[in-house]
Amino acid sequence: xxxxxxxxxxxxxxxxxxxxxxxxxxxxxxxxxxxxxxxxxxxxxxxxxxxxxxxxxxxxxxxxxxxxxxxxxxxxxxxxxxxxxxxxxxxxxxxxxxxxxxxxxxxxxxxxxxxxxxxxxxxxxxxxxxxxxxxxxxxxxxxxxxxxxxxxxxxxxxxxxxxxxxxxxxxxxxxxxxxxxxxxxxxxxxxxxxxxxxxxxxxxxxxxxxxxxxxxxxxxxxxxxxxxxxxxxxxxxxxxxxxxxxxxxxxxxxxxxxxxxxxxxxxxxxxxxxxxxx
Amino acid sequence: xxxxxxxxxxxxxxxxxxxxxxxxxxxxxxxxxxxxxxxxxxxxxxxxxxxxxxxxxxxxxxxxxxxxxxxxxxxxxxxxxxxxxxxxxxxxxxxxxxxxxxxxxxxxxxxxxxxxxxxxxxxxxxxxxxxxxxxxxxxxxxxxxxxxxxxxxxxxxxxxxxxxxxxxxxxxxxxxxxxxxxxxxxxxxxxxxxxxxxxxxxxxxxxxxxxxxxxxxxxxxxxxxxxxxxxxxxxxxxxxxxxxxxxxxxxxxxxxxxxxxxxxxxxxxxxxxxxxxxxxxxxxxxxxxxxxxxxxxxxxxxxxxxxxxxxxxxxxxxxxxxxxxxxxxxxxxxxxxxxxxxxxxxxxxxxxxxxxxxxxxxxxxxxxxxxxxxxxxxxxxxxxxxxxxxxxxxxxxxxxxxxxxxxxxx
Numbered sequence: 001x002x003x004x005x006x007x008x009x010x011x012x013x014x015x016x017x018x019x020x021x022x023x024x025x026x027x028x029x030x031x032x033x034x035x036x037x038x039x040x041x042x043x044x045x046x047x048x049x050x051x052x053x054x055x056x057x058x059x060x061x062x063x064x065x066x067x068x069x070x071x072x073x074x075x076x077x078x079x080x081x082x083x084x085x086x087x088x089x090x091x092x093x094x095x096x097x098x099x100x101x102x103x104x105x106x107x108x109x110x111x112x113x114x115x116x117x118x119x120x121x122x123x124x125x126x127x128x129x130x131x132x133x134x135x136x137x138x139x140x141x142x143x144x145x146x147x148x149x150x151x152x153x154x155x156x157x158x159x160x161x162x163x164x165x166x167x168x169x170x171x172x173x174x175x176x177x178x179x180x181x182x183x184x185x186x187x188x189x190x191x192x193x194x195x196x197x198x199x200x201x202x203x204x205x206x207x208x209x210x211x212x213x214x215x216x217x218x219x220x221x222x223x224x225x226x227x228x229x230x231x232x233x234x235x236x237x238x239x240x241x242x243x244x245x246x247x248x249x250x251x252x253x254x255x256x257x258x259x260x261x262x263x264x265x266x267x268x269x270x271x272x273x274x275x276x277x278x
Numbered sequence: 279x280x281x282x283x284x285x286x287x288x289x290x291x292x293x294x295x296x297x298x299x300x301x302x303x304x305x306x307x308x309x310x311x312x313x314x315x316x317x318x319x320x321x322x323x324x325x326x327x328x329x330x331x332x333x334x335x336x337x338x339x340x341x342x343x344x345x346x347x348x349x350x351x352x353x354x355x356x357x358x359x360x361x362x363x364x365x366x367x368x369x370x371x372x373x374x375x376x377x378x379x380x381x382x383x384x385x386x387x388x389x390x391x392x393x394x395x396x397x398x399x400x401x402x403x404x405x406x407x408x409x410x411x412x413x414x415x416x417x418x419x420x421x422x423x424x425x426x427x428x429x430x431x432x433x434x435x436x437x438x439x440x441x442x443x444x445x446x447x448x449x450x451x452x453x454x455x456x457x458x459x460x461x462x463x464x465x466x467x468x469x470x471x472x473x474x475x476x477x478x479x480x481x482x483x484x485x486x487x488x489x490x491x492x493x494x495x496x497x498x499x500x501x502x503x504x505x506x507x508x509x510x511x512x513x514x515x516x517x518x519x520x521x522x523x524x525x526x527x528x529x530x531x532x533x534x535x536x537x538x539x540x541x542x543x544x545x546x547x548x549x550x551x552x553x554x555x556x557x558x559x560x561x562x563x564x565x566x567x568x569x570x571x572x573x574x575x576x577x578x579x580x581x582x583x584x585x586x587x588x589x590x591x592x593x594x595x596x597x598x599x600x601x602x603x604x605x606x607x608x609x610x611x612x613x614x615x616x617x618x619x620x621x622x623x624x625x626x627x628x629x630x631x632x633x634x635x636x637x638x639x640x641x642x643x644x645x646x647x648x649x650x651x652x653x654x655x656x657x658x659x660x661x662x663x664x665x666x667x668x669x670x671x672x673x674x675x676x677x678x679x680x681x682x683x684x685x686x687x688x
Contacts (some may be wrong), residue, residue, distance in 0.1 A: 074582075077453075079426065146418065146569075148576030153566035154595040179594035183586065186575075190585050194425050194578040201423040 010048045013071060016094040022071035023064040024048050027056025030124075031097050032276065034063040035088075037106020037130070038144065038196065039163055039175040040261045041069055041188050051261040054269030055103070059276065064091055066108075068195045070188060078198050081208055085114050098122065101276055105129040105261045106163075106232070107196055113211060113241070116218040126222040127272050128241055130233055130258040132206040139234040141206045148193055154179050165229040165257040175262055215244030222248035223275040225268055227256035280527070280675050280682055281668035282630055285375060285639045286334035286656065287343035287532065290327045290361075291559050292351040293646035294319045305562030307350040307415045307571055314351075324354075326649050328361065330642075332368045333653055337660040341373030341406065343639050346380050348419040352559040359393045366401040374401050377475055377496060377639070378408025382427035383420045387434035387455055391441040391462050398466035407472040408496070409435050411484075411579070414571035415563065424579035430454045432487050435474070439491070442471035475530065480509050481584050489516040494637070496530040500564060500599050502612040506531060506633040514634075525682050526636025526675055533626070534614040534641040536651075537658040541617040545605060548616050548655075551647030552608075556600050559645055565600025614644075619662035626663070630671050634678065 011024045026048055032055065040049065047053070055061050067087055068074035075087065088111065092100070101124045104112030109131025116123045132141050147158030156176050157167035164172035179186070200206040222245040226238035235252075242250040251271055256263040294316045296302075303310060331342045344361050347353035355361055358376045365374050374397065379390045390409075398405040411431040417424050433454045440450075446461030466472050474491075477498040478484030488495050495513045497506060514524035522528075536552070538544035561568050571577070573588075580588065602608050605616075615625050626638070642659070643652045676683065 068582075076429075145576035149414070149569050149571055149574040150594070151569060152595070153570060153598075183589045186589055187582060187586055190575045190578055191582055193575045194582070197423050197578055198425050201417070202421050202426070205421070 010046060011065070011070065014094065016090050019073040019075075020071060021064050021073075021091060021094075022069070023062060024052060025060070025062050026052060027059055027061050029059045030276070031095075031100040032059040032061050033092070033097065033100055033102045033112075034061060035102065035104040035108030035111050036063065036065065036069075037104075037108050037259065037261075038192050039189075039259055040105055041065060041192050049261065049265070051265035051269055054266055055272060058273050059101075062095060062097075066111075066192070066195045069191050074194075078195075081111070081114050081199050084111055084199060085118060088115055089119070092122065099124050101125040101127070103127040103129070103272060104131060106258060107132055107200065107206065109133065110206070110208075110211075113215070113218075114208065116222075117211065117214040118217075120218045120220065123218065123220060125220055125276055126218065126245075127225065127275060128222065128238075129225045129260050129268065130227060130230055131224070131237070131241065132200070132233055133208060134212050134237050134240050134244075135204060135207045135209045136212075136234070136236050136240050139236045141234070141237070142232040144206070144232065145193070145197065145201055150179055162232040163257060163259050164263060165227065165255060169257075169263075171259070171262050172257075175259070212240060212244055215241065216246060219246050221275070221278075223272065224248055224250040225253060225260055225271065226250065227253050227258055227260050227263065229256060230258045232258040279672040280525075280636070280679075282635075282671040282675075283340040283527065283637050284664055284667070285341045285343045285373070285637065286331065286339045287345075287639045287641045288327055288331050288643055289345070289347075289353040289559075289641060290324075290355050291555065291643070291645050292320075292354055293323070293554070295351065295554075295558055295646075300557050300561065303561075304568040305571070306352055306558050306560070307562035308418045310349075310351055310562070312349075324361075327643070328364050328368065330649065330652055330656070331361075331365060334642075334656060335365075335369035335372045337656060338664075339372050339660070341375050341404075342369065343375040343377055345377050345408070346383075346410065348383075348416065350415060350562075352563060359397060362397050362405070363400065366397060366404070369401075372404070373406050374404050375406040375475070375639070376408050377406075377477060378410040380410045380412040380416055381434040382412055382422050382430045383416060386457075387437050388441065388457060388460060388462060390434070391438040392464075394438070394472065395442065395462060395464050395466040398468055398472050399464050403467035403472075405466070405468070405472040406475055407438075408475040408477065409438075410477050413579075414573055414577040417577045417579070418571060424577045428483070428579055435476075435491075439471060439474065442466055480505070480512070481580060483581065483584070485513055485516045489513065489522065490520050492520075492522055494528050494530060496532075496637070496639070497635075498532070500532060500534070500613045502531065502533070502629060502633070506629070506635070510634050523681065525679055525685070526630075526634050529633075529635045530637030530639055531629075531633060531635045532639050532641065533629075534644065535622055535626075535655070535659060536614070536616045536642070536644070537619055537622050537655045537663060539618065539658075541621055544616045544618060544621075547651050548644065548647070551644035551651070552614055552616070554645030554647075556602055560598075560600030563600070564598045566595060566598050567601060570598070619658055622659070623663045623666050626667055627670055627674075630667070631674050636671075636675065
């Protein structure tokens with residue numbers, strides 16, 4: 001489908017209960033739902049993200065944008081994670097996905113985990129990439145919102161440092177350039193932040209205090225991926241996910257931060273593909 | 279005749295920062311270490327500031343203005359209602375303008391309805407009730423989700439107005455503030471209720487909501503130029519949409535003034551306080567250096583459409599008021615007007631005529647300005663600026679708003 005706004009070309013719109021959902025759908029095979037994080041809002045380039053392409057070599061990848069993000073209709077009543085979970089139940093129903101694998105990055109990982117503990121029967125396998133969502137006393141998740149306010153009005157060093165392996169990595173500068181690169185990109189970022197602000201600004205801050213004690217409800221296999229230099233979500237959160245799920249393993253990815261899908265797309269796509277096939 | 283209304287706005291800045299504050303700290307807001315609070319020096323500080331507001335009442339200002347800020351050096355009034363309560367007992371004539379209570383920061387709007395009703399009764403019906411949604415620093419101060427705050431804000435205002443006008447007990451169904459029993463005692467002295475003022479930064483949503491309900495709009499901007507006039511015109515147009523006729527008293531602006539005998543003298547006397555205010559108090563708020571918390575993707579309160587409009591205009595890294603380096607630049611921004619009575623009078627009159635603003639909310643105290651200089655400027659203003667400002671503005675308004683002639687304005 002041709003781009004609705006400039007640059008938005010690698011996605012399409014579907015109707016779910018009267019609302020538009022913007023999604024990228026590529027590949028064939030078993031369905032895999034990908035839930036995005038903050039910088040990896042997809043469908044903004046002419047081609048799907050490298051990570052999506054790599055994963056789609058062996059599955060049918062479906063990557064919707066969250067409410068209010070990209071071209072997905074905003075939900076004026078959205079307040080809590082529960083609302084987001086119900087939103088995705090409708091999306092899964094509309095796509096006729098009774099059961100599928102779910103992969104989530106950052107806050108998308110949090111959403112994926114919330115779906116899995118509530119409706120374990122609908123989740124074949126679960127892969128979490130730098131997922132927020134847990135409260136681990138003494139190890140807070142970094143303040144994304146604070147650093148989304150540019151340094152000296154122009155530089156996003158602080159934000160990139162949280163989301164990537166350092167403040168000025170090539171990948172980070174490419175995805176979150178110093179202000180302002182172009183308005184469409186700024187708008188995409190702004191809309192993701194609006195969504196995240198609704199579910200994760202007011203404490204609990206990017207987490208659900210109850211989630212950790214519910215992880216045992218999801219008993220299918222889980223793969224937890226964490227960047228060794230992740231300064232947004234401390235390592236102990238990935239370990240807590242691993243320890244909380246009955247059947248989970250943790251892989252640490254060297255020289256990467258939180259946004260593994262962009263920092264090591266081939267490497268983690270390979271790990272996830274093997275995990276899904278296993 | 280309807281002359282401009284002149285209000286004295288006190289922000290109550292923290293005046294005892296170390297000289298190297300700007301070098302050492304990246305913000306005067308939210309994270310500015312409270313270890314810098316000097317208990318010894320700060321003794322009597324609130325008294326000094328309250329006394330200045332009492333002095334404003336004695337000098338004949340139309341009112342005193344207070345507002346709410348948290349965890350910052352710019353304004354030491356986490357609870358403006360406490361200062362307002364003190365003023366009810368120490369002032370006699372002026373309106374007490376609280377601009378405003380930041381509604382999304384409070385657990386329950388009923389508490390604000392109750393406190394404002396108390397203040398109205400305690401002041402003999404002199405309260406002007408302001409309601410603010412809060413900005414970036416406030417979102418971080420109290421962990422308020424910015425998009426959610428907008429929803430809470432208007433529901434809270436409507437609930438408060440209903441509390442003041444409708445006999446209780448009644449039930450409020452929410453969705454943000456469901457309450458089984460709404461039945462506030464006391465009720466405000468003024469009928470149907472104290473005038474309501476709402477600050478806004480030109481966003482369409484705020485203007486629509488305020489105009490629809492017939493509230494006065496206060497332009498929340500520290501710089502003035504063509505945009506001030508455009509905002510007034512936009513508000514007039516929005517009011518017309520709801521069959522309301524704009525008068526200058528539906529619109530207020532914030533100005534800062536320092537008056538002395540001559541232009542030169544005024545600059546010499548105010549220099550320290552003005553630049554303390556620009557460099558320190560605005561750092562984190564209206565200054566590019568450091569981290570501005572006032573707007574941005576981290577506190578996405580504006581609708582995506584409004585944000586797009588902002589992005590199209592805004593030059594990232596552009597100088598803001600707090601980055602002002604010299605008097606010449608300051609002059610261009612028409613934000614802080616410093617000079618002889620004649621200079622200040624002419625500049626204010628030009629602005630009143632151009633912007634058609636009837637409520638001038640004027641800051642006289644800057645940063646660490648001394649009590650003596652603050653009072654001197656206030657006195658010179660009332661003696662040598664206000665009389666002409668009042669009479670000439672009355673003529674301008676009589677000419678431009680003839681339909682207002684036999685109306686009472688609040």
